[in-house]
Amino acid sequence: MQKYQAYTLRNYCQVPMIQQHLNAEEKFNIEVVGHVLPFKANNYVVEQLIDWDNFRNDPIFILTFPKKDMLEPDHFNEMAAAIRGGASKAELKLIANKIRLELNPHPAGQRSQNVPAIDGIKLPGVQHKYRETMLFFPNQGQTCHAYCTFCFRWPQFVGMHELKFAMRDTELIIKYLKANPHITDILFTGGDPLIMKTKVLRTYVEALIDAEIPNLRTIRLGTKALSYWPQRFTSDEDADELLQLFERARKADIHLALMAHFNHPNELQTKEVELAIRRVLNTGAVIRTQSPVMRNINNNADVWAKMWQRQVELGCVPYYMFVARDTGAQHYFAVTLENAWKIFRKAYQQVSGIARTVRGPSMSAGPGKVQVLGVSEVAGEKVFVLQFLQGRNPDWVARPFFAQYDPNAIWLDELLPAFGREEFFFETEYPLHRSTLQAPHPTNGLNHQAIITDAA
Numbered sequence: 001m002q003k004y005q006a007y008t009l010r011n012y013c014q015v016p017m018i019q020q021h022l023n024a025e026e027k028f029n030i031e032v033v034g035h036v037l038p039f040k041a042n043n044y045v046v047e048q049l050i051d052w053d054n055f056r057n058d059p060i061f062i063l064t065f066p067k068k069d070m071l072e073p074d075h076f077n078e079m080a081a082a083i084r085g086g087a088s089k090a091e092l093k094l095i096a097n098k099i100r101l102e103l104n105p106h107p108a109g110q111r112s113q114n115v116p117a118i119d120g121i122k123l124p125g126v127q128h129k130y131r132e133t134m135l136f137f138p139n140q141g142q143t144c145h146a147y148c149t150f151c152f153r154w155p156q157f158v159g160m161h162e163l164k165f166a167m168r169d170t171e172l173i174i175k176y177l178k179a180n181p182h183i184t185d186i187l188f189t190g191g192d193p194l195i196m197k198t199k200v201l202r203t204y205v206e207a208l209i210d211a212e213i214p215n216l217r218t219i220r221l222g223t224k225a226l227s228y229w230p231q232r233f234t235s236d237e238d239a240d241e242l243l244q245l246f247e248r249a250r251k252a253d254i255h256l257a258l259m260a261h262f263n264h265p266n267e268l269q270t271k272e273v274e275l276a277i278r279r280v281l282n283t284g285a286v287i288r289t290q291s292p293v294m295r296n297i298n299n300n301a302d303v304w305a306k307m308w309q310r311q312v313e314l315g316c317v318p319y320y321m322f323v324a325r326d327t328g329a330q331h332y333f334a335v336t337l338e339n340a341w342k343i344f345r346k347a348y349q350q351v352s353g354i355a356r357t358v359r360g361p362s363m364s365a366g367p368g369k370v371q372v373l374g375v376s377e378v379a380g381e382k383v384f385v386l387q388f389l390q391g392r393n394p395d396w397v398a399r400p401f402f403a404q405y406d407p408n409a410i411w412l413d414e415l416l417p418a419f420g421r422e423e424f425f426f427e428t429e430y431p432l433h434r435s436t437l438q439a440p441h442p443t444n445g446l447n448h449q450a451i452i453t454d455a456a
Helices: 016-021 024-034 043-049 052-057 059-064 073-084 089-101 170-179 198-210 239-251 271-281 301-313 337-350 448-455
Strands: 126-130 133-136 185-188 218-223 255-261 286-293 317-323 359-364 368-378 381-391 401-404
Touching: 016 052, 024 073, 043 059, 052 059, 073 089, 126 170, 126 381, 133 170, 170 198, 185 198, 198 239, 239 255, 239 271, 271 286, 286 301, 286 337, 301 317, 301 337, 317 337, 337 359, 337 368
Parallel strands: 133 185, 185 218, 218 255, 255 286, 286 317, 317 359
Antiparallel strands: 126 133, 359 368, 368 381, 381 401
């Protein structure tokens, strides 16, 4: 039985592998970036998932340990100068918060457009963007067993409470669900709801079950625990109790789904994760898997094909390939939309139909989840072919539309409508803001053609 040990800026230098392999500059870079973007690893990640003989290129090391290039040079230099100059904790926090506010902390209208109200009361721990699905941020679940360096929900973890989604009032949640009978799914998210002790999670889940809400058919748990701490399902003191809670939901005719984040096949190779997956599936729950495609971690079609195949072998359902969101360290992780599509297409071709449940590449943008279907030529013009997998307006879903081909585009608001049109069909209801359209595309100095070639 392994006891959980977190590693943060306060104690990560105590890790023997850090002492042995990292030089002074690399440790300082972690400190600088870790003062701005959240940083936490743990003993399972460090001891079982990272190849320390090749740590600089290891995908799990990059996924969990900050690197210098994850901050723009101006931001890095500002924080580095403050640390070298002996700035106080309060001064460092002010600098960090100023930088954070420049990193688009709440993309896609999360705070301005997605937070609903009931009886005139705002629900700060709820997002309701798509008709059938409500996101719930339980107050006690707004941290994780380890933090992903690409995480688009990084504001949950940095101590800026004005940027944080969270609430604990289940009565208002139930009232909102009953007042919106079109909602069929509630997604517990964060953070990671499975960081909570089972007795806490149970208070939320059982309240929903006991309320007998006729329209509630699915409870989803968005989690990275299977990858970062599979012991949550196997040897933690309340692991059995957690699985019994899953069974309780199934017996109440609630479909329980773990929306599991796996970013690389290396996360699926340990005996611990195999056992954890098997125990979850034995409760009747379903595990659906998702990840963004990220440069420096998994921007390789063979990696994705291997990951999907392994997930299917373990009984999981490949669900989504996302595009790195326009927040945080997007400049470090983003691949072009064309490149993402090429990676998806080549990986999709390598797996059988049973793994082709996966959808993507998809941008979780302001108007909805927009899938890049490909690059084509229509009426003599080279274009991106796109469609909504989810939309603020359900009528937008599955309607193909076209954008001018742009080999450098990495996000929806960098695209222009094809065929001389002034706006996309959905912009009469949801205009895009293209203030960054002419800005240099972040390629970290890499040759664009080399990136495209690598994906082919």
